[in-house]
Amino acid sequence: MSADIVQIQSGDNTLVCAFIGPMNAERCNQVQKQIEESIESSGLPVVFDMKEVEFAASSFLRIVLTVNKKVGRERFQVVNVDPKVKKVFKMSGIWDALKLEG
Template structure:
């Protein structure tokens, strides 16, 4: 998996997926299969750290929906969301649907 898109940190009860740069369709396609496989292989809480994300396309929203469907919103945490990326989540309705707050 390309290290310039996502890095994993596997703790005892937490899988951190730290994303970097723009999450456009091409970059999401590169990581989707491996990312979903890694998430399905764990019982841990899945933490998407968006600190280094500058853009999120509908392809990334589709990944979020897929992960949410497979692990449930109780096990999916998304943090450090840039205000511009947060707008994308809010416009799609995902922000409230995933219980991400204000």
């Protein structure tokens, strides 16, 4: 079931977490542990690909902050962010705090 929410793949010296669909609280709770375990076991820089996400709840922002803390800002990227989701990141202050680009 979590493959319907996030696809995690290692490639080109990065761990890519491609999210699918709305990242509401329930869906975030279903995948948070899997994401954290994958990041810890890989030891690679992390990319969150948000290409297929049009909604992100505060629980997703918590995942972003947790991953950033684990891997460090220099080894973490969030890419392909929908304008509506980017607005949530900016309103929360996370976009500027993590120096996200795009």
